[in-house]
Amino acid sequence: MFGRLLIVLGAAALLHAAFSTYEHLSYLKALGRLEESVPNDVTLEALVGLFLGILGASLDAPALKEITWASEMKKRSIDEMDSRLGFANWSNRGSTLLGESYGKGQ
């Protein structure tokens, strides 16, 4: 939750800095002074936006999972490993015991 909030704030700061840069550059173009650079506080705002975004993305990451093969195998069971579905027996005595009524739902 906190991570999401930081990502939103970082994105907002970045967008605001971008818009400020655009406004400042059009102001300079109107005045004809194109040699000047973007003011320092806009740069600072962009960097703050970057930092907040990185922090928010790290906090918002999903939980880490185990990577070892052994830990994955510990979660499996013998039935899964030995299921042999290609050879499995799908028939049973139901059709012999229940005759015609076998296989219909209630």
Place this chain on the structure above:
Amino acid sequence: MDLPSALQKLSTFRARNTRASQETFDKGLVVLKGNGLKKLGDESWSFLEQLALAAIDVGRLDIADRCLQLLTDKFPGSPRLDCLHGIRKEVTESPAAVLLYYGKLLQADPVNVALWKRKISVLRRIGRIDEAVAELIELLDTFYTDVEGWLELVDMYCSVHQYISSLQSLSHVLLLAPQNPFHVLRFAETAYTAGDIPLAMKSFLNVIDMADADEDAPAEQVPSGFTIRAWFGIKQCACRLQRERITSPSQTAVPEHVQLFDELATERLKTVYAGRDKSDKEATEVLEWLARV
């Protein structure tokens, strides 16, 4: 139960080849009724196959026939569907008729693995196990890397108590899937049943070795999963090696310090069962047995 969790569980079952037919059927019915087929898109066909098999297994042939009808409308004349129709026939028709059906299809296409496996399965079921073994060996000569086929051969040999042949087939399985501890566990237990206790002990220790391959990280405090079974196996082997003089048919050396293995296995099993609830009858019985033996 809602649709997304049911779909996720079903796709896990498909990936892991689980045969939990009642659960698959219940969840599959939810998906079918809840209009899930459109959500699945391309995966809906493998889902329908899975649901058809689960429905046949729990005895709901009406749902199975409905799924098969949907699949046949989409894929007429597909060999994979021929196999499913054969399975459906196995339930209601006589084995002779089913074998005739498979025989006819295999004559047209002799190397269709799925149909061949079904034929072997029917032969085994009706008791013609020597024919089943002969056909399965022919299949494995053609398709050596079929681990499922080798495992079925292992099971067939075990069912007629030919444990040496079973061990030989298991060694092929271990060649093909060396990193799977469950196959090594099966090898160990089959060796114990065949009477080769030192080989069984060595294989059980192999299984424990596979349980924690990372030597830098600390071993887990309480064994879980297949390791509990392996510790039981080590305990049994150690007890027998201490009581009797055992010679190994495969000339495996008897390990030194058998007494230490016995104590280690007892301690590991105690940590598993001592942590359980006092009302757990299984845990109290195991702890009593460990104290006694």
